[in-house]
Amino acid sequence: MTVKLDSSLGFYENALRLTSKRQEVLASNIANSDTPNYKARDFDFKTAMMNAMNASSMPTAVEMTQINPLHLDAGSFSAGKYTVLRKSKQNSQDGNTVDIDVERAAFTENALRYESAISFENSEIKNLTMVLQG
């Protein structure tokens, strides 16, 4: 039996990377809750996760080093690609669309998702070490 370390832990790796990206986007919404004309953003987690999983399940996916900033990214995901603008429920006069309660809720939820992904990954690692030690 071949234990595919990458396929068992890769899912959590992607999940952690994407939730931390989303956390960053939400933190910037909270920081800019008083900036005029700032538009609240969110991260399209589902599409990003599906693309990340497809990219990592491809057998030819290899790590590529970017030597020129003009070159296209291979496989890696930039947060900008998946950011979407969030609709504001209550419009404010200064053009800011941040609803601080919505942002706080999303921020806490995303942090919980991150921590649960870590817990699942921890138990996966424990299982693997148990198998290795016999």
Next chain:
Amino acid sequence: MSLLNIFDIAGSGMTAQSQRLNAVASNIANAESTVTSDGTAYRAKLVEFMTVQVGDTKAASGVKVSRVLEDNSPLKKIYNPAHPQADQLGYVSMPNVNVVEEMVNMMSASRSYQNNVDSMNVAKSMLIKTLTLGQ
């Protein structure tokens, strides 16, 4: 590492909000100042916020105070001929500080500051959780 960027983002928010709080404190302290260094009455100070890029991602951004403006609304005139700054008609120009407005501004700034502190705390606990991975 995007979790570390949250420290920069929330930190920029805290700096900006404390600058706003500083302006509010200055306005409230000078609500009765009839003379400034240029001889006129004090004018309320306002801060202007602007987004600023943090790290290398364009998706997430911090905030900074782009400039400090002076409130151009007219100064309050009160009749007090005995005042040393009174004009020929006996009117004194008082600062255009609206104390109620400043208090509201202060509460808003303090709440936003707290929100940034909280997001920094959450990012910190997430990072600590990550460090214990596999133990």
